[in-house]
Structures are given as C-alpha cells and as structure tokens.
Amino acid sequence: MDQRTRTLLPPLPALVKAVERQLKDAQTCLATGRETMAGAPFITPAGETLLRRAGVSSRVYADYPVTGRRR
Numbered sequence: 001m002d003q004r005t006r007t008l009l010p011p012l013p014a015l016v017k018a019v020e021r022q023l024k025d026a027q028t029c030l031a032t033g034r035e036t037m038a039g040a041p042f043i044t045p046a047g048e049t050l051l052r053r054a055g056v057s058s059r060v061y062a063d064y065p066v067t068g069r070r071r
Contacts (some may be wrong), residue, residue, distance in 0.1 A: 033060040041065065
C-alpha cells in the first residue's frame with residue numbers, strides 16, 4: 001500500500017490544479033449565465049456560445065444554439 005501511495009503521489013498536484021481550473025471555469029460560467037437576460041447568448045470560458053433559457057426558476061439553464069441541447 002505504501003508503494004502504491006508513493007507511485008500515485010507525484011501526479012496529485014497536477015490533478016488538483018486541473019480540478020481547481022475546472023471549478024473556476026464552472027463558477028465563471030454560472031455567474032455569467034445568471035447575469036445574462038433570458039433568451040440572450042453568452043460565452044463560456046471555454047469559448048462556447050450558449051443561449052440562456054427563459055423561465056421562472058432560480059436555476060440557470062442554457063441551450064447550445066446549434067443543437068438545442070440543454071446544458
């Protein structure tokens with residue numbers, strides 16, 4: 001078990017960094033979606049264009065304009 005821990009430990013900082021970056025991108029996307037008016041487009045940190053879905057819910061739903069798939 002100790003050998004397995006020593007083997008897996010070196011990639012841990014890179015994994016933590018990647019997860020923190022994904023969390024920051026998700027928080028940015030959510031904040032941008034909340035600020036966008038219903039039916040208006042907004043751009044995610046990954047460069048994707050989404051349309052804010054209209055509705056009375058406090059949740060933020062967005063659609064891909066090309067496919068209409070909800071995210």
